Amino acid sequence: MVVLKVRLFGLFREVVGxxxxxxxxxxxxxxxxxLKRGxxxxxxxxxxxGVLFVVAVNRKVVxxxxxxxxxxxxxxxxxxxxG
Amino acid sequence: MIAIVQDSIDVAAVLRSVSSNSAGATVLFLGTVRDHGDEGAVLGLYYEAYQEMAEEVLRSIAQQAIGRWNLLGLSVVHRLGNLAVGEVSVAIAASAEHRVEAFEACRYVIDAIKKSVPVWKKEISAAGSMWVEGVLLEDNPDGYV
Known part of the structure; x- marks a missing residue:
């Protein structure tokens, strides 16, 4: 099994708490x-x-x-x- | 000076940081909190960032702008946290031999920030608060705009 720690920001951080x-x-x-499905x-x-988002891995969008x-x-x- | 800060931006210090005796022009851009949005009156804004990535992207944008417009100085400071109407959320200063380069560089940097830096803002109004519907982050180190 693999466990991933995922950082959340903005709306995601707020909804997840x-x-x-x-x-x-x-x-x-x-x-x-x-990862997205999980x-x-x-x-x-x-x-x-229905929020749009991208995933960053090691600070790069992938x-x-x-x-x-x-x-x-x-x-x-x-x-x-x-801005 | 490339920075993401929690406190008020010292605009005079940002300007000083790009000063050069070779400069014929210095342009300062300030993003400020306005008192209204699409949904009506706004009392303030709350900003948060993926700070580590945001600083890296800001540095990359600045390097691009410095090279593209042959700038003598470029500083970018973005503020986070709670800001009241009229406060400065972002300051960009560019100095160059001539005004065209300094103007264009400032425009490039603010447009790139809006597309490519992981920062989020929330409008605070009397009715409550709402995350601003922004844009899908673009990661384009070969040219942000």
Whole structure:
């Protein structure tokens, strides 16, 4: 089993009520796509909100096929609104 | 000076940080909290960031701007936390030999911040608070705008 620590910001942090969440996966190889599914499984409220977001791994935005390991810094980034 | 801060931005210090005797122009951009939004009156804004990534992206944007417009100085400071109407949320100062470069660089940096820096803001109004519907973050180190 793989456990990933995922950082949350903005709307996600607020809805989940925490700055980070632990997600558990049975597969050793976890893709960003699987990470998203795992997140929605434990945070179904966010599915109904239909929020768009990207995933950052080690502070870089990555696509759905990228692999994620427990040593990576993982973050979910909802729509940004800086400035 | 590239920074993400919790306290008021010292605008004079930001300007001083780009001063150069070779500069013929210095442009200062300030983003400020306005008193209204799409839903009506706004009392203030709350900002939060993925600070480590935001600082890295800000540095990358600044490097691009410095190279592209041959700037003599460039500073970018973004504030986080609770801001009241009229307060400065972001300050960008660019100095260059000529005004066109300094103007264009400031425009580039603020546009890049809005697209590519992981910062989120929430509008505070009498009716409550709401995260501002922003844009999907673009990661494009070869050119942010």
């Amino acid at each position: 925490s700055k980070e969440i632990l997600l558990h996966f049975n597969d050793v190889d976890v893709t960003v796509s699987a 997140f929605f499984d434990v945070c179904p409220d966010l599915v109904s909100l 696509g759905d096929t990228a692999k994620v390991t427990p040593t990576d810094e993982v973050a979910l980034l909802p729509l940004v609104s800086g």
